[in-house]
Amino acid sequence: MSEPTLDILAIGNAIVDVLAQADEAFLAAEGLEKGAMRLIDAEQATALYARMGAGREISGGSAANTLAGFAALGGRCAFIGQVADDQLGEVFAHDIRAQGVAFDMPALAGGDVPTARCLILVTPDGQRTMNTYLGAAQYLPAAAVDEALVASASILLLEGYLWDPLEPRAAMQRAVRAARAAGRKIALGVSAVFCILSHRADFIDLIERGDVDILFANEEEVLALAGVDDFEAAVAWTAARVPLLVTTRGADGAIAVQGKERVAVKAEPIDRVVDTTGAGDLFSAGFLAGYVEGRNLEDCLVMGAVAAAEVISHYGARPEADLKALVAARLG
Template structure:
């Protein structure tokens, strides 16, 4: 086995957080539950963005945030995630690369599906009300993977949220095969109980067949997985 080029390569949702201050009146007007998170469609993302005040864009997503922390500690990291050929796609690519993270996933060109964004309204009491449009991140194809890059990472880290859509699920299965063929470790985060409810059989199969070396979970998620 050759020495790894990367400490961790992660595959996950490529999302730009759009944050703006808000008051309770705006939350009530928009029918939002303070402190909650909901998935929204493109039309709702457009209308809610228009209702928000001046905003700040910060690239995010569960796996990408994990890499940002690891890169800050000096780890060599790479990321695979899908953005569209638009302004927020450029913002995401710039932010990730500016942290020293290797990011070379081709943009999803010729599509009317924009880059994913999470519209976050922050009230004076510090509560974050999140509205997530998954956009192009749900359409990561297996063809976008760089198998050689995956095989050059000591650990492949997979974001459970991205297991939900069919196309990236197939891509992550291919990535697991590439990592294991090179003798690398595979880490997986369960992400959320709703993901487990939909894909429990898949996750138990991956664990039972020894495809996952490191599993990240909180108490609620592991209880859901074990159905106890």
């Protein structure tokens, strides 16, 4: 078996985020649950966009954000995701390549389905309420998965959000088979509670089959996955089924459980939370960067916490500061 030439290959939604500030009265008027994520259709996206305040367009997508952070930390990575042949598709492709991530997917032709966009309303406390129109992202075909590319990466990273549409789900299932055949590791980010509620049986099936080596989930997500109300019981249930469980807990830090080893770290201090968009994505980036370097679990968690702290200090889900320098200052 040949040595991998990539550290991570990720499959996820190719999305451009449109961020705007909003107060809680606006959320209430729109019938939105603060801090939640929902899927919307084209008509809803058009209507909400018209009522939002002035927005900033910044490339996003959970797995793509993770790769942007991972590349900033020196990792070798590539992304598979579907954009359309339109302006936002060009923005996404330019941004991810400029951040050092290989992206060679042809755009979806035809013009009927636009590139995905996520309308993000950020309240003064930094919480983000996400309204996602999947557009072209939900038409990622299984044929887009290059099995040789999958085999070239040490880790295949799957984005839970993309499990919802049928075509991308088939693409990820093909990638899982290719990764397993090549003896590579598979990481899964479950992405959101609604993904688990919709596809809990599928995720558990992946886990029980041994097709998840690293599982990323926040506190609410691990509770939903385990189907219990107690955090420690949820961690015990999940950690017994995956080789490595990484769970973030917001301001309470994060834990990692690998076999009998359990490590916890505190959240990194920050002067002000500006926008929590991408916090979990960048945490995964930092953790995986440490993981591929062979660092211990505590260092991996600290690297994740450093990357997450950087991204919540500004608008947008991609890093702006020098993550390598921040990690070096923290860990030496």
